[in-house]
Amino acid sequence: MMDFDVIIVGGGIAGSITARDSANGGLKTLLVEREKTPREKACSGIQFPYFERIIGEKIPRERLCNVELNKVKMYYPDGKSFGAGFQMINFMRKPFDDWLNQIAIRDGAEFRDQCIFTGFETKGEAIEVTLSNKGITETLTTNYLIDASGLNPAVRKLMRPEDFASISKGATINYYIDGDGDLDRNTLYQFWNLDWNDAMFAWAYMKTLDDGKDYWVVGTGCNTGRVLDRQKLLYDFFKKEFNFNGEIVKREGYSHSIDLSSDEKVWLGMDNILMVGDAAGLIDASRGVGMDAAALSGRLVAQALVKGGSVMKEYSRLMKPLALQTMRNQSREIGVHKNNEDMQKYLEKSMMSQGLDMMVQATLNKFRPLHKMVMLPP
Numbered sequence: 001m002m003d004f005d006v007i008i009v010g011g012g013i014a015g016s017i018t019a020r021d022s023a024n025g026g027l028k029t030l031l032v033e034r035e036k037t038p039r040e041k042a043c044s045g046i047q048f049p050y051f052e053r054i055i056g057e058k059i060p061r062e063r064l065c066n067v068e069l070n071k072v073k074m075y076y077p078d079g080k081s082f083g084a085g086f087q088m089i090n091f092m093r094k095p096f097d098d099w100l101n102q103i104a105i106r107d108g109a110e111f112r113d114q115c116i117f118t119g120f121e122t123k124g125e126a127i128e129v130t131l132s133n134k135g136i137t138e139t140l141t142t143n144y145l146i147d148a149s150g151l152n153p154a155v156r157k158l159m160r161p162e163d164f165a166s167i168s169k170g171a172t173i174n175y176y177i178d179g180d181g182d183l184d185r186n187t188l189y190q191f192w193n194l195d196w197n198d199a200m201f202a203w204a205y206m207k208t209l210d211d212g213k214d215y216w217v218v219g220t221g222c223n224t225g226r227v228l229d230r231q232k233l234l235y236d237f238f239k240k241e242f243n244f245n246g247e248i249v250k251r252e253g254y255s256h257s258i259d260l261s262s263d264e265k266v267w268l269g270m271d272n273i274l275m276v277g278d279a280a281g282l283i284d285a286s287r288g289v290g291m292d293a294a295a296l297s298g299r300l301v302a303q304a305l306v307k308g309g310s311v312m313k314e315y316s317r318l319m320k321p322l323a324l325q326t327m328r329n330q331s332r333e334i335g336v337h338k339n340n341e342d343m344q345k346y347l348e349k350s351m352m353s354q355g356l357d358m359m360v361q362a363t364l365n366k367f368r369p370l371h372k373m374v375m376l377p378p
């Protein structure tokens, strides 16, 4: 007898959804989260309306930010801008992930926070998982181990250290600012400029912090160079362009060492140890998002677990369209542009067709089975 059918490492999006669905399918499920919950997570917390279909339930209003985002405005490197109406879901990860943890518990998963995965050993069919639970070390047996521990994935790092560099391979930074300028509160601003961000676009939008008040968030990221230097360039532009005045009340940073240029960035695991979400390499900088893919992989791995039999084979089959889309997108992230002029030409040329494709795929996604959904932007 094993202690659990499934042990899931990481109580973020992929882990909580996997736990909820596994428990719902009758599997004895343990979800462990390193941090004390509710925990913060550096993330823009913006998704498309199809996210609720992927999750499989409606997000309660009180878990969302006060401000609804329904427009996008893109700034090109030459300063020209382009705007369009577009509905989005806007939330902070702290209340949102807390809700996901609660729905996993509601459906029968056992949840432990401040519980850190530290190692595992396979013994025939069984996996012995070592956890440090509020400082006390414990070893538990399970049939399946799921790595849902994000972009610094604890299990994958032990299994495939070659996927990781010894230095940071990417970093992001956000300033939360109490201030105002000539900005529209319902707009997500995207700033496309390789000097400000060489991984994707830089951003600004409005978010609600724990005090219930709304703040502008200005942030960027990079794969090379110093993120603070890029953030300075961006923030100087932002203040000037929008006559913005304000006081920075919170700074949030994030870095990871997964090698985004590795051929096998998308890796779904081996035998009875499976990867989901960012741990599986599903973050997609060409789309600028990853929570949809994380949630979808959680749903699909749970489907495979509940079905039983050859779980790895079934999970790989279900994940094929998402894995292919992610790998294709990763090969055309903005690092492929030689310079800002090159990127501007590409953006101008592809804007119209991408907008149309987005509308078509969003409509088709309403009817597709989960595993055939196309992530947006396609």
Ligand SMILES: Cc1cc2nc3c(=O)[nH]c(=O)nc-3n(C[C@H](O)[C@H](O)[C@H](O)COP(=O)(O)OP(=O)(O)OC[C@H]3O[C@@H](n4cnc5c(N)ncnc54)[C@H](O)[C@@H]3O)c2cc1C
Pocket (backbone or CB within 6 Å): 009, 010, 011, 012, 013, 014, 015, 032, 033, 034, 035, 039, 041, 042, 043, 044, 045, 046, 047, 115, 116, 117, 118, 148, 149, 150, 151, 152, 154, 172, 173, 254, 276, 277, 278, 279, 283, 288, 289, 290, 291, 292, 294
């Ligand atoms: C700055 C930034 C902005 C982003 N903005 C967006 C956005 O607007 N929209 C979007 O869709 N995506 C966005 N993303 C991507 C998104 O955050 C990820 O794709 C998503 O969080 C992946 O979910 P996950 O469940 O795989 O991992 P995570 O959400 O990272 O969850 C992993 C969990 O595992 C826990 N953990 C780690 N190690 C251990 C361990 N050893 N033991 C136990 N627990 C452990 C962590 O504490 C964490 O809670 C953004 C990412 C960044 C960095």
